[in-house]
Amino acid sequence: MISLVGAGPGAADLLTLRALRCLQRADVIFYDRLVDPEVLAHARPGAERIYVGKAVGACDWPQERIDAVIVAAALQGKRVVRLKSGDPGIFGRATEELAAARRHGIPTEIVPGVTAASAAGAALGRALTERGETDRLVLATGTCRPGDDAPDWGAMLMPGTTLALYMGVSQAARIEANLLAAGVPDRASVEIVSHASGADQRIVTCCLGTLARTVRRQGVENPAIIVIRRPKGELSCSALHPLRRVG
Amino acid sequence: MISLVGAGPGAADLLTLRALRCLQRADVIFYDRLVDPEVLAHARPGAERIYVGKAVGACDWPQERIDAVIVAAALQGKRVVRLKSGDPGIFGRATEELAAARRHGIPTEIVPGVTAASAAGAALGRALTERGETDRLVLATGTCRPGDDAPDWGAMLMPGTTLALYMGVSQAARIEANLLAAGVPDRASVEIVSHASGADQRIVTCCLGTLARTVRRQGVENPAIIVIRRPKGELSCSALHPLRRVG
Numbered sequence: 169m170i171s172l173v174g175a176g177p178g179a180a181d182l183l184t185l186r187a188l189r190c191l192q193r194a195d196v197i198f199y200d201r202l203v204d205p206e207v208l209a210h211a212r213p214g215a216e217r218i219y220v221g222k223a224v225g226a227c228d229w230p231q232e233r234i235d236a237v238i239v240a241a242a243l244q245g246k247r248v249v250r251l252k253s254g255d256p257g258i259f260g261r262a263t264e265e266l267a268a269a270r271r272h273g274i275p276t277e278i279v280p281g282v283t284a285a286s287a288a289g290a291a292l293g294r295a296l297t298e299r300g301e302t303d304r305l306v307l308a309t310g311t312c313r314p315g316d317d318a319p320d321w322g323a324m325l326m327p328g329t330t331l332a333l334y335m336g337v338s339q340a341a342r343i344e345a346n347l348l349a350a351g352v353p354d355r356a357s358v359e360i361v362s363h364a365s366g367a368d369q370r371i372v373t374c375c376l377g378t379l380a381r382t383v384r385r386q387g388v389e390n391p392a393i394i395v396i397r398r399p400k401g402e403l404s405c406s407a408l409h410p411l412r413r414v415g
Numbered sequence: 416m417i418s419l420v421g422a423g424p425g426a427a428d429l430l431t432l433r434a435l436r437c438l439q440r441a442d443v444i445f446y447d448r449l450v451d452p453e454v455l456a457h458a459r460p461g462a463e464r465i466y467v468g469k470a471v472g473a474c475d476w477p478q479e480r481i482d483a484v485i486v487a488a489a490l491q492g493k494r495v496v497r498l499k500s501g502d503p504g505i506f507g508r509a510t511e512e513l514a515a516a517r518r519h520g521i522p523t524e525i526v527p528g529v530t531a532a533s534a535a536g537a538a539l540g541r542a543l544t545e546r547g548e549t550d551r552l553v554l555a556t557g558t559c560r561p562g563d564d565a566p567d568w569g570a571m572l573m574p575g576t577t578l579a580l581y582m583g584v585s586q587a588a589r590i591e592a593n594l595l596a597a598g599v600p601d602r603a604s605v606e607i608v609s610h611a612s613g614a615d616q617r618i619v620t621c622c623l624g625t626l627a628r629t630v631r632r633q634g635v636e637n638p639a640i641i642v643i644r645r646p647k648g649e650l651s652c653s654a655l656h657p658l659r660r661v662g
Contacts, residue, residue, distance in 0.1 A: 257536035280533035289504035
């Protein structure tokens with residue numbers, strides 16, 4: 169059995185009770201770069217802990233190698249936990265690992281976790297959706313598969329939307345340009361939560377028009393969630409008063 | 416202090432450790448219709464438990480009344496937990512309660528939780544995002560504020576997107592019509608997870624073109640997450656082979 173377990177966004181106490189039980193039962197735990205050491209401390213003392221983190225751009229642990237080692241451990245009869253930061257189903261590369269396990273007839277389970285955007289909203293002290301203002305929440309990545317077109321963030325950030333961008337700090341200039349080109353006001357407020365819920369959590373706010381400069385000057389680091397709200401009210405204001413741009 | 420605490424999607428063991436600690440410390444817990452009794456069982460025996468659930472369409476507990484009672488309890492010096500299913504920041508009406516608390520100078524905190532879409536993905540045994548196929552996840556509501564325009568689900572479901580619709584079962588016919596009108600293939604696969612992670616979890620799958628009929632015939636109930644994927648591949652296939660619609 170391979171359990172794909174969400175470790176939550178960072179803080180060790182944002183682990184679920186089910187994830188805790190999985191950790192306590194595991195023979196071997198394969199964990200990501202972003203998993204907090206305090207989360208791993210919940211594992212039983214005898215459990216193997218194997219780091220399979222992928223630094224961005226580095227290839228020590230390409231996905232195929234991770235797939236192979238977790239399958240090999242399960243085939244040895246070990247109870248395998250694949251511990252992923254946040255929720256395994258959201259930007260967690262779970263598909264590849266599930267497919268590898270299934271090719272070998274290994275049963276799998278997914279233990280959902282608290283995704284980083286939820287922790288970012290909690291850190292900001294506000295909801296990600298607001299009735300009548302932002303009726304939808306778009307979770308998107310700042311990066312994409314090499315060779316793919318860059319995501320069109322602007323097309324997603326329609327009025328009535330909150331956009332939460334994962335790992336977008338390195339793409340700040342492209343995000344800013346893309347959103348401005350899509351008509352999002354340059355005064356739209358942007359909130360960046362770095363290391364959401366972790367000990368080194370940091371919140372930086374700016375306007376869309378200064379996103380790239382702010383990230384650069386303040387040295388904002390990934391993992392970070394960039395939250396940009398475009399309430400419904402904005403559209404009507406712009407439509408009624410074309411000279412009055414409401415951010 | 417008022418703590419807005421995410422109870423998770425249903426199963427009692429999908430509560431976080433932090434939420435558990437909040438429940439154990441609370442003097443009074445105001446809880447929603449969708450919170451599982453087993454979650455409440457984590458509270459200390461002496462804690463007051465007050466149901467403030469809103470049945471859809473019913474007005475026993477309009478939002479203003481909930482705001483008033485949680486504020487009144489906090490002003491009495493009680494440690495208040497406002498327990499919300501899922502994550503308080505995602506379709507949780509947290510904004511109103513936070514604003515009410517702040518108007519009275521009451522400190523607040525948000526304890527993020529596992530949102531229902533994550534539990535739905537876990538139930539389906541697959542990821543909500545797949546690298547190179549679906550690079551974004553849109554969380555949206557099936558309903559909206561009375562008087563507001565119906566959400567344009569089709570505009571959100573661009574190729575490369577997974578759409579997870581909360582509480583959409585009663586709007587199935589409108590969702591189906593809206594998505595078909597937006598060009599989503601009628602053979603697109605739809606997965607409905609009712610009571611995700613709960614004891615009465617139920618999964619129903621169909622094609623987009625039979626969504627409304629399936630919901631009606633099978634008696635699918637809210638709370639449910641309707642998951643509709645529109646991978647990038649679909650667009651290229653349709654573009655290259657206009658007669659070959661890939662669902």
